[in-house]
Amino acid sequence: MIEIDAVTKVYGTQTVVDAVSMTVPSGTIAVIVGTSGSGKTTLMRTINRLVEPTSGAVRIDGEDNRALPAYELRRRIGYAIQGHGLFPHRTVAQNIATVPGLLGWDQKRIANRVDELLDLFQLDPAAFRERMPHELSGGQQQRIGVARALAAEPNILLMDEPYGALDPIIRAKAQEDLLAIQARFGTTIVLVTHDMEEAIRLGHRIAVMDAGKLLQYSKPADIIAKPATPFVKELIGAPERPFRLLSLVRVADLAEPGEAAGAPLDAGLSARDAYAELLWSGREAAPVARDGAIVGRVRLQGLAKQAARPS
Amino acid sequence: MSAGLVVRAIALAILLAFLVAPEAFTPVFAPLTERGAPAIYTQADMLALAMNHLGLVAAAVVAATIVSVGLAIVVTRPFGAEFLPLSRSIANIGQTFPPIAVLALAVPALGFGAAPTFVALFLYGLLPIFENALTGLTNVQPAVREAATGMGMTQRQRLVQVELPLALPVILAGIRLSTVIALATATIGSTVAASTLGEVIIAGLLTNNVAYILQGGLVVGALAVLIYDAFLWLERALARRMGRTA
Ligand SMILES: Nc1ncnc2c1ncn2[C@@H]1O[C@H](COP(=O)(O)OP(=O)(O)O)[C@@H](O)[C@H]1O
Numbered sequence A: 001m002i003e004i005d006a007v008t009k010v011y012g013t014q015t016v017v018d019a020v021s022m023t024v025p026s027g028t029i030a031v032i033v034g035t036s037g038s039g040k041t042t043l044m045r046t047i048n049r050l051v052e053p054t055s056g057a058v059r060i061d062g063e064d065n066r067a068l069p070a071y072e073l074r075r076r077i078g079y080a081i082q083g084h085g086l087f088p089h090r091t092v093a094q095n096i097a098t099v100p101g102l103l104g105w106d107q108k109r110i111a112n113r114v115d116e117l118l119d120l121f122q123l124d125p126a127a128f129r130e131r132m133p134h135e136l137s138g139g140q141q142q143r144i145g146v147a148r149a150l151a152a153e154p155n156i157l158l159m160d161e162p163y164g165a166l167d168p169i170i171r172a173k174a175q176e177d178l179l180a181i182q183a184r185f186g187t188t189i190v191l192v193t194h195d196m197e198e199a200i201r202l203g204h205r206i207a208v209m210d211a212g213k214l215l216q217y218s219k220p221a222d223i224i225a226k227p228a229t230p231f232v233k234e235l236i237g238a239p240e241r242p243f244r245l246l247s248l249v250r251v252a253d254l255a256e257p258g259e260a261a262g263a264p265l266d267a268g269l270s271a272r273d274a275y276a277e278l279l280w281s282g283r284e285a286a287p288v289a290r291d292g293a294i295v296g297r298v299r300l301q302g303l304a305k306q307a308a309r310p311s
Numbered sequence B: 001m002s003a004g005l006v007v008r009a010i011a012l013a014i015l016l017a018f019l020v021a022p023e024a025f026t027p028v029f030a031p032l033t034e035r036g037a038p039a040i041y042t043q044a045d046m047l048a049l050a051m052n053h054l055g056l057v058a059a060a061v062v063a064a065t066i067v068s069v070g071l072a073i074v075v076t077r078p079f080g081a082e083f084l085p086l087s088r089s090i091a092n093i094g095q096t097f098p099p100i101a102v103l104a105l106a107v108p109a110l111g112f113g114a115a116p117t118f119v120a121l122f123l124y125g126l127l128p129i130f131e132n133a134l135t136g137l138t139n140v141q142p143a144v145r146e147a148a149t150g151m152g153m154t155q156r157q158r159l160v161q162v163e164l165p166l167a168l169p170v171i172l173a174g175i176r177l178s179t180v181i182a183l184a185t186a187t188i189g190s191t192v193a194a195s196t197l198g199e200v201i202i203a204g205l206l207t208n209n210v211a212y213i214l215q216g217g218l219v220v221g222a223l224a225v226l227i228y229d230a231f232l233w234l235e236r237a238l239a240r241r242m243g244r245t246a
């Protein structure tokens, strides 16, 4: 659990982070979203002490994060940044091995861990271990950046606009991977982005920042349904609200007994994509399939009801 | 093997042959002498002169590298930033002082021989290495620096594991310049009785023997070109490995 307690950061006369308090429960993803310059990065950096707050405190599992020397704290917290920050003079394997090396793991354990992570990110260890970062595509560099952050099995992972430089398809894939990894290891993740779409897609909770202030910190459904300020509402995009609500649920959650004609939809599909598919194929309903077997159907009407403002 | 490499290998072979057995080259230099003057300098062993020359240069450049890179490290740390202008001035003064003046001033203090020459070469070597080390250390990408700190490296680990390796190609370029300057400047060390290849040139000037002058000049020139190329090759190999073009 990460507790940010009344953290303020002042640079000169500018209050960059203004009395922000928020708690990230263990094993959840909190996404900090806001316009450029709103203080997201600064706030996130107070967690691993790349920024020392002017006032306030950050506690990790109840312990003040100043209890340890900063470098020891940072070795326990994964850190992945935009533009990945890979070390250009080190191979992929050496990059991933950075924190285990600092922690003094033995060579065998490090080598095993490197291969395990490359496998996890669907990169063939034999082909990638000895490559240099400049020999990788942008998407591969980004994956190595996250693999490096996860190398020493941290409980906490901080990510600053990790997908900012990726094209939409690679980005969607990377987001899927992150959700899978998070579900598998139960890592507590704090992720910074300026993209509300990404925030809704990834966050168990979303923190909206503007001019250093935390405007709202809630579950995505609440952010969409009950924006705390006009700014939050604008950030979500009023015309997008019904679709954003739909994107929070899966077809499986809305399936009902019954039959329907035409190609089935996968149970894991988001309700938003299902809605688009029904509109596009001109159907009132479609069968829902899980692992190839029909488990029910979804109807346009049911989806539309889901998209309406919650009462 | 590229044509350039072949040319260099041949140059190196000729150079070594000349240093080991200069008399064998008598037919080459004889046409340059007049009135039966000797064609090949034999007052001292050519190989020994070359080794002394290189040794003096190497010692001075190593010392200059340690001091310059050390200074550059200090002034690029937060606590040393205020010394940046001062250290720049000192290195610049080292450069603007004519080497002959350094020799003239150093001789009364250090006596004749290798010591005053070493001082001159050392002072001359400082600035290029310092400037390049400064460039290399300050040009490390902020994202890379931040990643290093964010991973939990201490200041020292970041310097040794990230900043210095990334700056190395640029620092090597500085060392290359200093080495070449020192190779040439070391010849004037012979005027204060340092045993270098300058001895051959000065003997040639004193006795009006063009063959001597040419021998000394060619040996120093060949050494400089070969060493320059070796450094350049190393710098490029390192830079390529990092995905940079240098
Ligand atoms: N080290 C610093 N010194 C002075 N101002 C800073 C520093 N870091 C950030 N700022 C300022 O703080 C504000 C918020 O920055 P940042 O947290 O990076 O915003 P965001 O990540 O939301 O874009 C910006 O106006 C930025 O210029």
Ligand SMILES: [Mg+2]
Pocket: A040, A041, A042, A160, A192
């Ligand atoms: Mg930012």
